[in-house]
Structure formats: structure tokens, C-alpha cells
Amino acid sequence: MPSHFAFPNNDFLAYTLANPVACEPQVLSVNGCDLYLEDTGILRIEPSQPTKTSLVLSVGVHGNETGPIELINNMLKDILSGALALNIRLLVLIGNPVSANAGKRFIDINMNRLFSGAWKKFEGPEALRAKNLEQAIERFYAVNEQDNLRLHYDLHTAIRGSEYEKFAVYPYDHGAGYSIAQLRFLAASGLDAVLLSHQPTTTFSYYTNRVFGAHSFTVELGKVYPFGENDLSRFADIDSSLRQLMSMSTLPEGNASSVKVFSVEEALIKDAEDYVLNIGSDVKNFTGFDKDFCLAQSSLSKYTIKSDGDAIIFPNANVPIGQRTGLVVRPTTLESLSFLEDLG
Numbered sequence: 342m343p344s345h346f347a348f349p350n351n352d353f354l355a356y357t358l359a360n361p362v363a364c365e366p367q368v369l370s371v372n373g374c375d376l377y378l379e380d381t382g383i384l385r386i387e388p389s390q391p392t393k394t395s396l397v398l399s400v401g402v403h404g405n406e407t408g409p410i411e412l413i414n415n416m417l418k419d420i421l422s423g424a425l426a427l428n429i430r431l432l433v434l435i436g437n438p439v440s441a442n443a444g445k446r447f448i449d450i451n452m453n454r455l456f457s458g459a460w461k462k463f464e465g466p467e468a469l470r471a472k473n474l475e476q477a478i479e480r481f482y483a484v485n486e487q488d489n490l491r492l493h494y495d496l497h498t499a500i501r502g503s504e505y506e507k508f509a510v511y512p513y514d515h516g517a518g519y520s521i522a523q524l525r526f527l528a529a530s531g532l533d534a535v536l537l538s539h540q541p542t543t544t545f546s547y548y549t550n551r552v553f554g555a556h557s558f559t560v561e562l563g564k565v566y567p568f569g570e571n572d573l574s575r576f577a578d579i580d581s582s583l584r585q586l587m588s589m590s591t592l593p594e595g596n597a598s599s600v601k602v603f604s605v606e607e608a609l610i611k612d613a614e615d616y617v618l619n620i621g622s623d624v625k626n627f628t629g630f631d632k633d634f635c636l637a638q639s640s641l642s643k644y645t646i647k648s649d650g651d652a653i654i655f656p657n658a659n660v661p662i663g664q665r666t667g668l669v670v671r672p673t674t675l676e677s678l679s680f681l682e683d684l685g
């Protein structure tokens with residue numbers, strides 16, 4: 342590798358968008374950290390001091406979800422300029438630069454359905470990129486395998502408005518239990534709600550949790566806007582909690598009881614071309630329905646609400662047959678969960 346490179350104006354995002362398909366691997370020492378640009382949009386930073394914390398921050402897995410990309414790019418600028426000290430290992434991933442340039446969620450296939458090797462069944466830019474991202478994660482987590490705190494926050498923004506603006510999807514835990522430290526971190530990061538997944542998926546956060554034992558979340562930070570139109574002040578809480586994690590190597594602790602908890606009751610699946618969701622385009626995430634309301638139907642199936650208050654998340658019937666058209670969620674309580682940590 343060459344001995345140095347520089348992003349003009351410390352702007353990793355601009356450099357990535359100018360080289361959306363590939364770039365030469367490069368390495369640079371900045372403020373005591375070693376930076377490895379492994380591929381376009383794939384930047385690993387190793388701090389000067391040993392650490393047991395390895396944090397993956399992925400953004401732009403859906404190319405049009407630009408707010409989190411701008412948020413993380415600003416943090417990187419501060420690391421590169423020395424304004425923000427980095428004392429943990431960090432892998433920053435701009436997931437899909439080609440679709441970010443196009444202002445689209447994806448080019449061929451929704452990349453957040455291609456992890457855990459699902460990319461092997463497809464061709465095209467997202468399949469190749471999902472493979473490359475998995476390999477970058479594998480290299481990153483291979484270091485310090487013992488005793489490592491592995492974290493992965495996959496930051497997104499949603500297509501619709503939401504009754505709870507910021508929320509996380511907790512990947513299916515296979516009965517292992519949940520982390521109260523992570524829920525406190527999500528509370529400190531300004532999240533209003535968390536959804537507990539009920540089954541394996543081919544999302545990025547499920548992959549890093551299942552394969553590498555990382556504490557992983559899909560984190561929804563509000564609504565989708567184009568580059569330049571995001572109100573970054575709405576991300577102030579997560580900005581400050583991530584900066585604390587990076588510089589002090591500690592997870593900030595908010596009040597976990599302030600986070601509403603929902604269990605996922607059903608993943609709705611499109612099963613025919615005539616599949617419809619019986620809701621308007623302005624219906625927000627977390628809108629609840631009355632029991633027996635017919636939420637979705639096709640010539641092959643019908644889904645009716647099972648319990649008063651069951652709510653819809655991510656409704657979108659504009660997907661290929663076989664893919665998810667939404668999640669039906671039900672309120673549950675923090676007290677009903679079992680935790681990884683001893684709560685004393």
C-alpha cells in the first residue's frame with residue numbers, strides 16, 4: 342500500500358461518491374491512528390492504544406438514506422482533524438455508494454436482504470457489494486478475537502413518518518437474551534422504541550449478531566431526505582453518544598425504561614402480484630389497528646389483525662414476490678425480557 346493518502350477536506354463521503362465502484366487501497370497515519378481505506382466506502386481506523394471495543398458503523402446500505410451518511414461523515418472529519426479522539430477500533434462502511442449517487446434505495450436488489458450469504462443467489466452491484474461488506478466485517482472482527490466487545494450499529498432512515506421517530510430493530514436473539522447495556526445506550530442515543538425480531542433474516546444487523554456475536558441493531562433515525570436536506574440537529578443525541586463511545590470507550594447510559602418495547606408478531610410477505618396493503622400512503626410507522634381489520638390481502642392470502650393495537654412498521658407492497666411488505670408489532674414490556682447481564 343502507498344504510505345499516505347488524504348481525502349480532500351477530510352471528506353470521506355465526497356471521496357467515496359467520486360469513486361463509487363472501487364478505489365485503490367490506501368493507508369495513512371493521522372493523529373496517532375492508522376487508517377486503512379480497504380475499498381471504496383470501507384474505512385478501518387485502528388487507535389494507537391490497545392482496546393477491546395470494535396465498532397462497526399454502517400450507513401447508506403440503502404443509498405437514498407442520506408442523513409446517517411452525513412452524520413457519520415461529520416464525525417470522521419472530526420477524527421481526521423484531531424477534534425475527536427478515537428480510542429476504540431472503528432470500521433465505517435458507506436454501504437451502497439452507487440445507489441447513493443443515484444439517489445435510490447438500491448440499483449437492482451435491496452441490499453439489506455442479501456447478507457448471511459444470501460448474495461450468492463444473485464448477480465449485480467448489490468450482490469457483489471454485500472459480499473465485499475461481509476468480507477470487510479470478517480477481517481475487522483478477526484482481530485482481538487478474545488474478550489472483544491463487538492458492536493454494529495447499522496444506521497437507516499425510513500420511507501414513512503413514524504409515531505416514534507427513532508427506533509431500533511433488535512435482531513432475533515435465538516433465545517439468548519437481550520443486553521440492558523445496549524438498551525441503555527439506545528435510550529441515551531435518543532431512541533424512542535425498539536422492536537424485538539422474532540425470526541432469522543438476511544439483514545446486515547442479523548448477520549453480524551449471528552455470525553460474530555456482535556451487539557447489532559438496525560437503527561432508524563427518522564425520515565429519508567436527499568443529501569443536503571437533512572436536519573442534522575435531529576441526530577444530536579446519537580451524535581453525542583457515539584462520540585462518547587469513540588473517545589471515552591464507554592457506552593453512555595440512558596434510562597432504558599423510556600424506550601417503548603415491541604415484539605414482532607408477523608413479517609408480512611408478498612405472495613402474489615395482486616397483493617395489497619389496505620392502508621393509505623400517509624399511514625405512519627407504529628399506527629395501530631383494531632382486531633379483525635384486514636391489513637393485507639392477495640388472491641392467495643389474507644392477513645387480519647389478531648389483537649387490538651397491533652401496529653404496522655415498514656409497510657411497503659412495492660417489493661418482489663417473496664419479500665417482506667411490513668412487520669406487525671405488539672407492545673410488550675422491558676420487565677418481560679430476559680437479559681444477558683446480571684441485573685443484580
Ligand SMILES: O=C(O)CCC(=O)N[C@@H](CCC(=O)O)C(=O)O
Binds near residue numbers: 403510544559
Ligand atoms: O421505511 C421502510 O419501509 C424501510 C426502512 C428500512 O430500510 N428498514 C430496514 C429494516 C431492517 C431490519 O428489519 O432490521 C430494512 O427494511 O431493510
Ligand SMILES: [Zn+2]
Binds near residue numbers: 402403406497498
Ligand atoms: Zn434502510
